[in-house]
Each structure stands twice: as C-alpha cells, then as structure tokens.
Amino acid sequence: MTQPLTIVVLSTGLDNFKAIRAALSVDGRVQLLAGGNDAEQLHEEIIRLKPAAALISLGANADQAIKVIERLVTEAPRTALITAAQDASPDLILRSLRAGAREFLRLPISQDELKTVLDRVQEYCSGQVEAPKKKGRMIAVFSSKGGCGTSFVATNLAAATAARTVLVDLNLQAGDLPLFLGLDPKYSFADMSEHRNRLDDALIGSFVTPHSSNLSLLAAPKEADSADEIEPEHVFEVLQRLRESYDYVVLDPQHTFDSITLAALDQADEIVLVLTLDIPAIRSTQRALEIFDRLGYPRQKVRIVVNRWSKQIDLDLRQVEKFLGEPVIGFIPSDYQTAVTSINLGQPLVQSDAGSKIAIEIKRIAQTIASGAVPIQENQTPRPAFWKSLFKRHAAPNALELQISSTDFSL
Ligand SMILES: Nc1ncnc2c1ncn2[C@@H]1O[C@H](COP(=O)(O)OP(=O)(O)OP(=O)(O)O)[C@@H](O)[C@H]1O
Numbered sequence: 001m002t003q004p005l006t007i008v009v010l011s012t013g014l015d016n017f018k019a020i021r022a023a024l025s026v027d028g029r030v031q032l033l034a035g036g037n038d039a040e041q042l043h044e045e046i047i048r049l050k051p052a053a054a055l056i057s058l059g060a061n062a063d064q065a066i067k068v069i070e071r072l073v074t075e076a077p078r079t080a081l082i083t084a085a086q087d088a089s090p091d092l093i094l095r096s097l098r099a100g101a102r103e104f105l106r107l108p109i110s111q112d113e114l115k116t117v118l119d120r121v122q123e124y125c126s127g128q129v130e131a132p133k134k135k136g137r138m139i140a141v142f143s144s145k146g147g148c149g150t151s152f153v154a155t156n157l158a159a160a161t162a163a164r165t166v167l168v169d170l171n172l173q174a175g176d177l178p179l180f181l182g183l184d185p186k187y188s189f190a191d192m193s194e195h196r197n198r199l200d201d202a203l204i205g206s207f208v209t210p211h212s213s214n215l216s217l218l219a220a221p222k223e224a225d226s227a228d229e230i231e232p233e234h235v236f237e238v239l240q241r242l243r244e245s246y247d248y249v250v251l252d253p254q255h256t257f258d259s260i261t262l263a264a265l266d267q268a269d270e271i272v273l274v275l276t277l278d279i280p281a282i283r284s285t286q287r288a289l290e291i292f293d294r295l296g297y298p299r300q301k302v303r304i305v306v307n308r309w310s311k312q313i314d315l316d317l318r319q320v321e322k323f324l325g326e327p328v329i330g331f332i333p334s335d336y337q338t339a340v341t342s343i344n345l346g347q348p349l350v351q352s353d354a355g356s357k358i359a360i361e362i363k364r365i366a367q368t369i370a371s372g373a374v375p376i377q378e379n380q381t382p383r384p385a386f387w388k389s390l391f392k393r394h395a396a397p398n399a400l401e402l403q404i405s406s407t408d409f410s411l
C-alpha cells in the first residue's frame, strides 16, 4: 500500500477552505491533516506535522501567505508547497514560485489540474532521498520479579547519561514513572502509537514530557483502555523511531515475558537485569537468563546489577555469580530513606543528591554501559548445585527447597 498524501491547507476563509477540502476529498490518496485561515497557527502545524504538501491560498493578503512560504522553505524543506489563487496572473504565479512554491493551482480547483499537481507531489515525495538514520542506544532495565527497584534504577540511569535520552514507561497498564520524575504528562505511549506512521522529531517531541534539557519521559497511558489497543508491533515501530531521535532510549518494561515486553527486549542493545540478593530474586534472575538463552540473546547483551546491596547480606557473591554464570557489573547500595525521598520529591537521585552512594554507583554503571565494557567472568557455566553454596552460612534447608522447586516459564 502506498503512503497517504498528507496535506495541510491554509485557506483565505471558510468558503475557500470548504471548496478546497471538497476538491481534495475526491482524490483517494489525500489525507487532510489540518486546515484553517490562521497563518501563524497553520505555519506551526506544518512544522510539527511535516505533511507531504501544504496548500496555501493566496487571497487579498497574498503578501502574508508569500512570507509563510518563504519561511516554510527552510523550516519544512520536505513539504511540497502548492499555492492556489483565483488570480492566476503570471506575476502572482512567479512571485509564489520565487518564494519557494513547487506548484500553482487555479481556483476554483479543476479536478484534472489537481490530479496532475498531486501526481507531481507524490513523485517528488517518493524521489526524496532519506537522510541516513541515526541509531541511538536502547537499554532495557528489566527484572522478572517485581519490587527489585527497576523503575528507580531505570530513571536514575536515564538521568545519569550525558546525552539526549528518552525514558519509556512500558508498564502500559499501570506505569508510575511520572512520579519518579515529578511530571504530569499530557500525552502518552498511546498517542505515539496512534500516530506511529508519521512520527518525526517534532511530533515525537510533542508527545514526550521533558524533565530536563537532556531527559524526557514517554509515559504510559493514563487510561488502561488505550493501553489495550497497543500491539507489540506498534511498540516495535515506536521504539525504532525513538532511537532515530534520541541518543539513548531507556526502557522500563513489565516484569513478565509478555509479547510487549519481548518486543522491547528483542530490540534492546543491552538488558540491565536487576536483582536483589535474596533467593526468590536470584532464582528468578537465573530463569530470566535461561529464557534469554532460549530467545537467542547473546550473553554480552545482558548486564547484571544488584540493587539494595548491603554488606550485611549473608550471601557469597562469587557463588551467586557462578550460579548465574554471569558477572555482576554493579552493586547499588541499599538506602531506603535516600531512595524513597528522591522518589517522593520526583527528582532522580543522580541529580538531587549526586554525591550519595547510590547515585555514585548508578553513574559508574551508566559509564560502564556507555563505554561498552563487558566484564569477564572465568566460569560461565551455571550449575544448580551452587544453590547449596550460595550462603556464607547455612540456611534452613526447607527454605532452600521451597525456592528451588518451581515450574518452567512457557513462551
Ligand atoms: N537502592 C535502594 N535502596 C533502598 N530502597 C530502594 C532502592 N532502590 C529502590 N528502592 C525502593 O524499592 C521500592 C520499589 O522500587 P521500584 O518501584 O523502583 O521497583 P520496581 O521493581 O520498579 O517495582 P514494580 O514491581 O512496582 O515495578 C521503592 O520504594 C524504592 O524506594
């Protein structure tokens, strides 16, 4: 299917707009995005929506319309500008072409002439050479168990990068990331998904909620109903566009292996796998790694980070690493008061308390990830027998047995 020919119309009055709209509606290719007589407002809409064409009527105030054309030539260079006027004098046609219009239409519009102009616009659009697309880095901060602090870590990692970053709340049914950043988003992933076929930098910029000059949030929908309409392929397309627009795309997915989460994990360049050092979380992490193996993810894609680390934890870390078959690249200290205060303030800790131990470690992890360094671990073969040696001291045997007996994930 060919792309629709998107058009914005700047008319000289209601009758003029109705006549143009009626003529355009005859052509099945046309998708009218916006229209009206307010030159300033329509100028902004054209920049935001970047339609294939803008049809600009030249009426009594032709000078103002010509000025709009002159600005659009530089500000929306990929939009074909078509002028239309009742007065088809060579002088007016010449002025509009010199200003930057590609085509001229006589009013009232003849369908034959309109078809010829639209054919040429379509030809022009398909002939445009796409600029090479940039590819930002996508990092999914994931835990297959809830409550390990993934949202906290994702927010702070996103805030710690020194580049343009978008944090994406993929907990589409019940996202809570606006709280972590003290934001009240107007738009959400649902809007992005609905307009995914024509997402450009300007439209993306209008759907995300800025937190700082470098960090923006793409929030989950406020209404659970709109989240229901988001399909995994929509998530895939939106994330693809986001990485063309940002240096970093940081994802906070759900804690399950549902199809939306898988669409995100598949696309991610790195998965920061967050766990806490307790038996259920370690077990859950090991199973997540098994699932990643089955999904064919290379192990270099996964970076394990321990959250709420404390020296008091009675586990032998080397044994945990051996059990998981992966090194741990970061240990975020446990400090409930500091963590919860930053969440309550809606300020990432790396900004509000950059000298705190948690912030320092998260910034170090962000640097490790940014540098692409992959830590090496000697023995990468997981051996379930390690369960028994995880503890520095011996735990109650029945507690261990309880955790080891578990069902398998089905994909
Ligand atoms: N390093 C830390 N030290 C102490 N408390 C922490 C730390 N990291 C996170 N927390 C606390 O853990 C709680 C859960 O954090 P968070 O919401 O980020 O977890 P989650 O894994 O995203 O949970 P959910 O299952 O709701 O998605 C929060 O109250 C937070 O303050």
Ligand SMILES: [Mg+2]
Binding pocket: 150, 151, 152
């Ligand atoms: Mg969360």
